[in-house]
Amino acid sequence: MTDPAPNAPQRPQxxxxxxxxxxxxxxxxxxxxxxxxxxxxxxxxxxxxxVMAPEEELQEQLFLEMRGRIKEDDSTVPEKEGDYYYYTRFxxxxxxxxxxxxxxxxxxxxxILINVNELAEGQDYCRVGSWENSPDHKWLAYSVDTDGSEQxxxxxxxxxxxxxxxxxxxxxxxxxxxxxxxxxxFYDVLDENHRPVKIFKHxxxxxxxxxxxxxxxxxxxxFVSVVKSSSKRFMxxxxxxxxMSEWHFMDAGDPGSKLTMIEPRRGDFEYDVDHHGDxxxxxxxxxxxxDFKVSETLISAPGSDNWRDxxxxxxxxxxxxxxxxxxxxxxYYRSNGLPQVRIMDLAAGTSHDLTLDEEDYAVRLQGGRxxxxxxxxxxxxxxxxxxxxxxxxxxxxxxEFRKQTEVLGDxxxxxxxxxxxxxxxxxxxxxxxxxxYAKDTPLDGSAPLYLYGYGSYGIIIDSDFSSIRxxxxxxxxxxxxxxxxxxxxxxxxxxxEGKLLNKKNTFTDFIACAxxxxxxxxxxxxxxxxxxxxxxxxxxxxxVNLRPDLFKAVIADVPxxxxxxxxxxDTLPLTTMEYNEWxxxxxxxxxxxxxxxxxxxxxxxxxxxxxxxxxxISDPRVTYWEPAKWAAQLRDLKTDDNxxxxxxxxxxxxxxxxxxxxxxxxxALEYAFILKVFAME
Numbered sequence: 001m002t003d004p005a006p007n008a009p010q011r012p013q014x015x016x017x018x019x020x021x022x023x024x025x026x027x028x029x030x031x032x033x034x035x036x037x038x039x040x041x042x043x044x045x046x047x048x049x050x051v052m053a054p055e056e057e058l059q060e061q062l063f064l065e066m067r068g069r070i071k072e073d074d075s076t077v078p079e080k081e082g083d084y085y086y087y088t089r090f091x092x093x094x095x096x097x098x099x100x101x102x103x104x105x106x107x108x109x110x111x112i113l114i115n116v117n118e119l120a121e122g123q124d125y126c127r128v129g130s131w132e133n134s135p136d137h138k139w140l141a142y143s144v145d146t147d148g149s150e151q152x153x154x155x156x157x158x159x160x161x162x163x164x165x166x167x168x169x170x171x172x173x174x175x176x177x178x179x180x181x182x183x184x185x186f187y188d189v190l191d192e193n194h195r196p197v198k199i200f201k202h203x204x205x206x207x208x209x210x211x212x213x214x215x216x217x218x219x220x221x222x223f224v225s226v227v228k229s230s231s232k233r234f235m236x237x238x239x240x241x242x243x244m245s246e247w248h249f250m251d252a253g254d255p256g257s258k259l260t261m262i263e264p265r266r267g268d269f270e271y272d273v274d275h276h277g278d279x280x281x282x283x284x285x286x287x288x289x290x291d292f293k294v295s296e297t298l299i300s301a302p303g304s305d306n307w308r309d310x311x312x313x314x315x316x317x318x319x320x321x322x323x324x325x326x327x328x329x330x331x332y333y334r335s336n337g338l339p340q341v342r343i344m345d346l347a348a349g350t351s352h353d354l355t356l357d358e359e360d361y362a363v364r365l366q367g368g369r370x371x372x373x374x375x376x377x378x379x380x381x382x383x384x385x386x387x388x389x390x391x392x393x394x395x396x397x398x399x400e401f402r403k404q405t406e407v408l409g410d411x412x413x414x415x416x417x418x419x420x421x422x423x424x425x426x427x428x429x430x431x432x433x434x435x436x437y438a439k440d441t442p443l444d445g446s447a448p449l450y451l452y453g454y455g456s457y458g459i460i461i462d463s464d465f466s467s468i469r470x471x472x473x474x475x476x477x478x479x480x481x482x483x484x485x486x487x488x489x490x491x492x493x494x495x496x497e498g499k500l501l502n503k504k505n506t507f508t509d510f511i512a513c514a515x516x517x518x519x520x521x522x523x524x525x526x527x528x529x530x531x532x533x534x535x536x537x538x539x540x541x542x543x544v545n546l547r548p549d550l551f552k553a554v555i556a557d558v559p560x561x562x563x564x565x566x567x568x569x570d571t572l573p574l575t576t577m578e579y580n581e582w583x584x585x586x587x588x589x590x591x592x593x594x595x596x597x598x599x600x601x602x603x604x605x606x607x608x609x610x611x612x613x614x615x616x617i618s619d620p621r622v623t624y625w626e627p628a629k630w631a632a633q634l635r636d637l638k639t640d641d642n643x644x645x646x647x648x649x650x651x652x653x654x655x656x657x658x659x660x661x662x663x664x665x666x667x668a669l670e671y672a673f674i675l676k677v678f679a680m681e
Contacts, residue, residue: 005644006043008632009036017568018588022601024565025636026629032617041617041628044646048612051645055672062471062668067661069467071406077377077389078106081369084137095659096120099131113140113159120659124651127658130176132185133159135232139204141185143172148653149618150174151194154187156204169208175199175225177235184255186214186226186235194573194620196223199237201255215248215259220576222265228252229275230324231371236273239265242457242580247273249280249302262302268580274324275299276346281310281329283322289313290492294322294331318491320460323365326372328394332365337432337489339363339462341378343394354392358382360420360434362462377402381465383418383436383479407467415439416473418463423516425485426508429497432483432490433513434463435522441476448552448678449478449523451514455486455506456535457581458495468667472674477529478522484509484539500583501593507542514550526552529674530609533557534622534654541599541630544608553610553677555670558619558654562626563598564591573620600626603633607640610677612647612670619653643677 010025029037052059075089086101096116102108113131120126129152131142138159143152154169154176173196175188183204188196199215202208214237217224221241228235235252237259238245246265251257262273262280271284280302282295291314295307311319311331320339323330331342341363344351356363361382366389368377374395381387386405393400417439422430441447450472454461461481469479483489486498486506498506510530518525530551532540537559544554560566567585570576583590595601611634615627631646638644647669649656657663 005047005635006040007635008040008628010636015565015568017585018591020591020595022564024629026625026632027565029625029628029632030623032624040632041624041648041650044628044631045648045650048645048647051643052669052672052676055676058675059665059668059672062671063661063664065409066468066471066664066667069407069409069411069470070660071408074406077402078102079369079377080373081133082137084133086133086369090660091117095661096126097128099128101133101137111159113157114142119144125653125658127655129172129174132176132178134178134182135180136182138182139178141176141178143174143176147618148616148651148655148658149194150620150653151190154185156185165204167202167204167206167208169202169211172196173223173225175227177226177228179235179255180232180253181255186255188225193220193571195220195577196225199224199226203255219265220570221579222246223577229273230367231275231326234275238272241265242577243268243270244580245270245272247271249273260302263304274322276324276329281322281324282307283319285492287313291315291317292319292492294319316491318488320488321365323367323376325368325374325394327374328376330365330376334460334489334491337483341365341376343376343392345394352397354378356380358385358418360418360463361385362464381463383434383463383465384413384416386465386467405465411467411470420463421516421520423482423509423513425505425512427505429485429509431485431509431513433517434481434483435478436469436473436480437478438473438476441473441478443521445518445521445524446527447476447478447523448527448529449480449517450529450531450674451480451482451510451517452531452536453482453484453506453510453513453539454532454534454536455482455484455498455509455539457486458488458492460487460489468664471671475675478517480513480517480522482510482513484513499581501589503582503593504542504597506539507546507597510539510543511547511550514547518550525550527678529553529555531555531557531670533559535560537561537622537627538563538599542597542602544611545599545602545604548606548608551609553612553674554608555612555674556627557614557656558616558622559599559613559627559630560622561599561630564594564601566623566626567594572623600630600633603630603637605637605639608634608638608642608644610643610673612643612645612673614656614666615646615648616653616656617648617650621654624648643673645673 011028013024013027015022072092078085078087084101088097094117099114125148127145129143140157143154152172156165173188177186189198191197197217200211202211222239234249237248247262248259279296293313294311296310297306319333321332329344341354364379366377376392388404389402391400419435488495537556540556541561585591613627615624
């Protein structure tokens with residue numbers, strides 16, 4: 001017998017908004033300096049450890065088999081830039097990447113730029129956020145986070161001597177770019193609410209405390225970043241809100257030049273910019289182009305009054321991104337929910353699409369380092385095909401195989417089947433589902449099923465390969481990805497129908513997918529594991545309140561579940577930016593709607609499935625107290641004896657562990673939990 005589950009003491013706090021008073025018994029858990037907060041979190045962790053102790057051998061087995069599929073001494077395909085080939089490799093037994101380069105030839109001696117294993121020594125967490133070499137390849141700037149808070153410190157390395165300059169720049173986020181003078185870097189800085197709102201420039205040798213402010217964002221709904229054009233001619237400063245943006249540009253060869261605005265921000269208007277020749281190419285949703293178009297305009301006349309269609313808008317063909325090189329333009333779009341790549345010869349005006357064969361797949365473009373190269377590098381994968389890197393010669397239209405991620409052991413794609421099926425939502429909408437299962441898995445309703453969902457921010461969950469999930473699939477589980485509304489799989493309307501006052505479609509779509517897979521004989525009610533993280537954790541909280549009978553177990557990683565309280569707190573990093581996603585509850589319409597589905601506010605006195613909930617103590621995106629409060633609320637109200645486990649990672653943030661093997665241990669815990677509860681039948 002394990003010790004009984006911990007119970008967080010209730011300290012009722014009244015919260016009144018729009019005349020509506022809510023009682024929050026666990027509001028006090030927000031205070032990480034309260035000794036009782038840490039005591040409660042540690043008690044929950046100890047309880048989870050005690051409950052899972054009988055499965056320690058199973059966890060180790062799962063960890064070893066997942067690790068055993070990984071080729072540990074692996075490397076990326078080298079990228080050529082000037083006289084150098086840049087690549088990243090891993091060493092056997094080491095947790096972290098090693099960033100390297102070779103000069104003139106791949107047979108040349110290796111030069112190690114950053115050995116993250118060395119940076120991580122003595123640290124529980126270590127992640128390099130950005131790393132950029134100077135255009136002359138003599139300097140390297142990179143940023144490091146050592147606690148998972150996504151608060152990075154930038155350091156600069158002399159690549160001739162290997163020495164670090166004594167001018168570390170703290171409190172940065174993810175933006176870092178070199179000017180063309182090889183002496184100046186542009187970077188972002190976080191404010192007291194952990195929002196990147198300022199762009200500074202730093203000249204080598206200067207005191208960072210005296211760096212010049214280049215741009216400051218004053219609208220709390222926007223984050224700011226800096227990015228270089230593909231041509232390397234311009235530096236862009238982009239202010240981005242949810243579904244809104246505003247870009248400025250300056251000459252990357254003249255760090256002292258002033259910023260020029262391209263087009264002012266306005267509500268529900270989103271654009272991004274690249275450069276070619278005497279023009280800017282601008283992906284945007286102006287003039288009713290809901291699924292985006294690409295416009296062109298002269299650099300000398302950047303405003304939207306001068307924009308002309310370069311790639312026209314087609315409803316139902318969402319344009320996800322563009323790529324530009326000296327001679328070619330690349331359009332990354334989706335058709336029927338699947339990624340497509342179109343290549344245009346800029347001189348000839350002709351275009352063609354890459355041929356992509358499987359029923360369901362994922363494609364990712366890997367931006368080239370050389371402006372004048374005709375090579376387009378891309379990665380292709382599916383649920384049964386490991387990530388495969390190709391170099392596509394846009395001149396000859398020939399595809400060269402460069403590398404496929406090696407899966408060790410007895411893996412063979414022929415052992416597995418993938419399918420793409422459709423569920424019918426409450427309003428008749430057809431919702432795509434991607435399926436993976438072993439060919440010998442019975443499709444008679446007896447198989448357990450792992451159902452994953454996200455459905456927010458327009459983010460698309462592609463049908464990528466993962467050797468990790470084989471540990472469930474090889475045990476007879478069917479793995480399913482729901483492409484529910486709230487993502488942008490089938491276009492902007494697909495996104496809008498799952499946000500703001502339509503958010504509940506995301507939840508009912510997921511339920512419809514579960515019911516469809518039951519009705520089609522893939523599984524049976526009560527034999528489904530539902531899984532999601534972050535905003536997908538909100539999805540888990542909502543569906544388990546609505547239809548707990550469908551699920552055997554729920555995995556909710558860093559779940560965004562205290563939605564109403566979070567969206568009422570404008571001091572949190574993401575709140576104001578996300579008013580366009582969830583609604584501003586200071587408006588009573590949105591307050592009432594969010595309150596009607598917010599998982600924490602809608603826990604019922606009812607039976608719930610087995611549940612494993614995780615969080616990160618330094619998570620700036622979904623604060624640790626959201627999963628902690630939710631677990632306490634569930635413990636207080638649920639009427640069943642099913643397992644409810646909370647695991648707060650005390651040394652990481654939103655992304656979990658930083659080491660590649662430590663992350664596998666987190667998955668091994670989740671998979672062991674799933675196998676444990678199914679063994680309890």
